[in-house]
Amino acid sequence: MTARVITFSSGKGGVGKTTTTANLAVALASANHKVVCIDADIGLRNLDVVLGLENRIVYDLVDVIEGRCRIRQAMIRDKRYENLFLIPAAQTRDKTAVSPSDMVRLCNELRPDFDWILIDSPAGIERGFRNAIAPADIVVVVTNPEVSALRDADRVIGLVEAEEKGPARLVINRLNSVMVKRGEMLDTNDVLELLAIELLGIVPEDEQVIISTNRGQPVAMDEKTKAGKAFHNIARRLNGENVPFLPLGDDNNIFNKIGKMFKPGGN
Amino acid sequence: MMNFNENKSIQIKGINEGLLITMGEGNWVDLEKELLAILEEKAKFFNGAKIALDVGGHVLRAADLGMLRDRFSDKGITIWAVLGSSPSTEMNAQMLGMATRLSAPAHERKIHSINTDNIPGEEAIFIHRTLRSGFKVDYDGHVVVLGDVNPGAEIYASGSVVIWGRVRGSILAGMPENHAASVCALELTPTLLRIAGVTYLPSKRKGKNQPEMARIENGQVVVESWKIKS
Numbered sequence: 001m002t003a004r005v006i007t008f009s010s011g012k013g014g015v016g017k018t019t020t021t022a023n024l025a026v027a028l029a030s031a032n033h034k035v036v037c038i039d040a041d042i043g044l045r046n047l048d049v050v051l052g053l054e055n056r057i058v059y060d061l062v063d064v065i066e067g068r069c070r071i072r073q074a075m076i077r078d079k080r081y082e083n084l085f086l087i088p089a090a091q092t093r094d095k096t097a098v099s100p101s102d103m104v105r106l107c108n109e110l111r112p113d114f115d116w117i118l119i120d121s122p123a124g125i126e127r128g129f130r131n132a133i134a135p136a137d138i139v140v141v142v143t144n145p146e147v148s149a150l151r152d153a154d155r156v157i158g159l160v161e162a163e164e165k166g167p168a169r170l171v172i173n174r175l176n177s178v179m180v181k182r183g184e185m186l187d188t189n190d191v192l193e194l195l196a197i198e199l200l201g202i203v204p205e206d207e208q209v210i211i212s213t214n215r216g217q218p219v220a221m222d223e224k225t226k227a228g229k230a231f232h233n234i235a236r237r238l239n240g241e242n243v244p245f246l247p248l249g250d251d252n253n254i255f256n257k258i259g260k261m262f263k264p265g266g267n
Numbered sequence: 268m269m270n271f272n273e274n275k276s277i278q279i280k281g282i283n284e285g286l287l288i289t290m291g292e293g294n295w296v297d298l299e300k301e302l303l304a305i306l307e308e309k310a311k312f313f314n315g316a317k318i319a320l321d322v323g324g325h326v327l328r329a330a331d332l333g334m335l336r337d338r339f340s341d342k343g344i345t346i347w348a349v350l351g352s353s354p355s356t357e358m359n360a361q362m363l364g365m366a367t368r369l370s371a372p373a374h375e376r377k378i379h380s381i382n383t384d385n386i387p388g389e390e391a392i393f394i395h396r397t398l399r400s401g402f403k404v405d406y407d408g409h410v411v412v413l414g415d416v417n418p419g420a421e422i423y424a425s426g427s428v429v430i431w432g433r434v435r436g437s438i439l440a441g442m443p444e445n446h447a448a449s450v451c452a453l454e455l456t457p458t459l460l461r462i463a464g465v466t467y468l469p470s471k472r473k474g475k476n477q478p479e480m481a482r483i484e485n486g487q488v489v490v491e492s493w494k495i496k497s
Contacts, residue, residue, distance in 0.1 A: 100368070101361050104354070151400050151419050158399030194417060194435075196397060 011152025052216020
């Protein structure tokens with residue numbers, strides 16, 4: 001096995017980097033890939049909560065880097081997916097506790113044992129961001145269809161190019177098809193026109209994401225949810241499959257209505 | 268910049284973080300000898316200095332780095348950082364507890380000007396990429412971009428600016444007061460457009476975007492369709 005390292009970044013905070021990391025980890029693990037997630041947001045760790053593993057932390061990333069434990073000791077194995085591991089961030093330190101070369105070395109040590117290494121980058125473009133993208137083979141930029149998020153995403157894409165990690169790939173998160181239809185939200189084309197990078201996936205806005213995040217059960221555990229399905233599709237695309245993008249029309253268009261007549265219970 | 272030797276293979280200059288010593292190309296053994304000679308010669312001057320050593324593409328073993336660090340520290344000089352393009356050099360430096368980056372790495376990309384010796388007075392740079400948010404081009408001459416200028420990007424030029432793409436960022440042309448300068452783009456919807464210090468106040472746009480040219484007329488910036496007049 002030689003793992004590929006994917007770093008999830010965005011510039012702006014709150015667009016769904018951690019949610020995307022957690023859900024893709026679940027989607028890849030449920031497809032029998034061996035996955036380790038690294039939370040690079042030292043000082044503001046979240047990924048453990050979203051994955052529902054926060055009460056199992058003993059050692060963290062900084063302990064590994066500073067040699068207080070072996071990598072194995074800091075890896076938490078998910079009980080629901082035995083292929084899924086997490087290396088949590090330290091909560092009591094800050095970004096300067098780790099350097100970009102530390103991250104490269106850590107990932108190189110992990111590579112032989114995994115299919116995927118997913119790194120959750122902190123918001124911003126400072127040290128934490130550079131730590132997170134240093135070992136990356138692929139950088140995935142997560143954005144929302146909002147002007148402020150797009151500008152930050154554009155900046156990050158430029159920085160990723162400057163670090164010769166490009167071209168980055170794009171996940172558009174929290175797209176609300178009803179608002180797009182009413183012309184109140186940027187649509188996929190507007191986003192792609194500006195950012196001009198390869199689209200990896202579109203995740204529709206879905207209340208289930210909030211519910212599942214609070215419960216520590218990533219929404220991708222339930223492939224029937226809208227967002228969960230989108231994350232599984234992204235995982236397949238990362239794996240080289242050619243998966244068509246989900247039709248983003250809301251559920252009330254004429255074809256869906258006809259479909260529902262024949263399919264009680266809907267989708 | 269202070270050059271301590273005529274031979275330019277080793278350069279020393281002051282930076283915010285202390286002194287930066289840049290090692291040139293060539294045989295490392297010779298370079299190292301030269302560096303140590305400089306050290307002996309200028310030891311008093313360097314005393315107490317913090318040094319970042321840029322070794323470029325040279326691959327150094329931990330033993331090489333350790334030797335240098337010790338020789339320098341004998342003279343009261345700290346090598347706190349080793350910069351280099353080789354990952355193994357970087358790793359070795361880290362193992363010795365040295366930094367491998369200056370605190371503020373430059374994300375600015377270098378832009379080279381085109382040689383225009385044969386056309387007097389007309390200097391231009393050609394940029395074949397999209398200028399993304401946070402990218403600034405500051406050039407004394409004309410600027411030609413094959414790509415878009417995204418929101419948050421900025422071009423500052425003393426001459427004219429031509430963009431074969433969509434402009435949504437900021438363009439300052441003819442700075443500070445070159446009234447002959449113009450700005451052309453396939454789609455001109457800038458955040459800010461200023462020519463020779465005069466700011467363009469965009470009016471309500473009607474119809475589809477089309478190639479446009481902005482220039483100074485009677486002290487105002489006017490924008491009109493970019494057409495070749497026969």
